[in-house]
Amino acid sequence: MDTIDLSLVELLRGNARLSYAELARQVGLSAPAVHERVGKLESGGVIRAYRAEVEPEAVGLGVTALIGIVENSDADTDDVLEAFRQIPEIESCYFMAGVESFLLKARVGTIAELEQLIVRLNRTPGVASTRTGIALSTKWENRPQPLELPTA
Amino acid sequence: MDTIDLSLVELLRGNARLSYAELARQVGLSAPAVHERVGKLESGGVIRAYRAEVEPEAVGLGVTALIGIVENSDADTDDVLEAFRQIPEIESCYFMAGVESFLLKARVGTIAELEQLIVRLNRTPGVASTRTGIALSTKWENRPQPLELPTA
DNA sequence: GGCTCAGGTCGATCGTGTCCACGGAGAGTG
DNA sequence: CACTCTCCGTGGACACGATCGACCTGAGCC
Incomplete structure (x- = not known):
């Protein structure tokens, strides 16, 4: 759980539908690296779900x-x-x-x-x-x- | 706001990262049709945001x-x-x-x-x-x- | 030094997003 | 009834993204 993980969490809290490619650009890593990090955040229980927020x-x-x-x-x-x-x-x-x-x-x-x-x-x-x-x-x-x- | 829209909203409330292709399969429409419907739900204010839910x-x-x-x-x-x-x-x-x-x-x-x-x-x-x-x-x-x- | 491992990049492949032209059903009108 | 307009969908095309495997690099440890 370093700075990059935290950035990823924050980006996904703001918009859960960002592509891995876009996330990668924002944090300065490659898409596969981001993919793996997000996967670990999910399986490690940090990210619990992705939800559409409805009126x-x-x-x-x-x-x-x-x-x-x-x-x-x-x-x-x-x-x-x-x-x-x-x-x-x-x-x-x-x-x-x-x-x-x-x-x-x-x-x-x-x-x-x-x-x-x-x-x-x-x-x-x-x-x-x-x-x-x-x-x-x-x-x-x-x-x-x-x-x-x-x-x- | 018909049954299909409601299904889309419900699917996205459950998992905001579903692909349009997957949504299309679930509701029985083509991907572009789903894309357009979801777009209207977003701009019509029904879907306000997509958020990662964090521990x-x-x-x-x-x-x-x-x-x-x-x-x-x-x-x-x-x-x-x-x-x-x-x-x-x-x-x-x-x-x-x-x-x-x-x-x-x-x-x-x-x-x-x-x-x-x-x-x-x-x-x-x-x-x-x-x-x-x-x-x-x-x-x-x-x-x-x-x-x-x-x-x- | 040389091993090992974690975590990264790169390249390739395949699925998906998204634009576009086209088509069919239903409502309104002469 | 036939015509037309509109809405809403489909299918095809193409660029982009997801994701896999191979390889690279630096840190920690014998």
Whole structure:
């Protein structure tokens, strides 16, 4: 994980569809060398996936909610987590410090669907209560931040 | 925005580096047709970007925090937003219903950096108070959910 | 020095991106 | 109904990119 790897990661965070040839030009190596480095970044788990970022409204997911979850005192956290994993509307799931064990980001098409989702969450074994905040608008999301060398 | 477009979006959400030829095979069109459709999805704002998804720990961003912001009664929301935009650590910014006007997702390398970030946020004109929750672990993030046709 | 290995370059081959001319289906019109 | 226009697709052509194998070079180690 040297400077060149970091540049590659940064370039691919900005545009995942850059060709190896283009990446090679940007970092000053040959295309095969870049190909091999990127392959190692992928198999080493640094690069997890390449995803198209989509305008949620355009695909019928106009309602974004952030939901805090309080667990029962006797809840099995792994079971709760597994139940959440089955719910496709939950796009992100953070295990938090604090009273609320989880914070979920969910996206649905309508408020009615959000209501159903909240009901489903409250019925989930191990969940004591939920607290839902609605995002009126998403100013930005998953903006890649400039990377710094580990300053070894 | 028909079924084929939706399939393309879904395929690219799963893997943004699929070739046009491969996409064409999956949806049963020719490569040039797919090329044109994807181009329209991009210029029409449905596809906003292609990004490599990176393991945050691997690039020195091991600390994730979710921060609620309460504004002063006399705050100018646009100014506050602009101030947030200047802070690279803020990866996502939602404008929320409720007492807390904003919810931010921030990522930093260390708790010390998080402390600095919180201080900076509290000093930002228009910000009355902040409430920070630390994510102990990210179970998953930005998982693409299966799309449904607009059911016209 | 000479071995070995990691990681690079170069060249060749084959698949892909992308431009272009052409063609067929469906809507609107006399 | 026939004509035409438009949209959206196809197929061919060609340059470019991906990717493999052979070879090169410098660092570390006997």
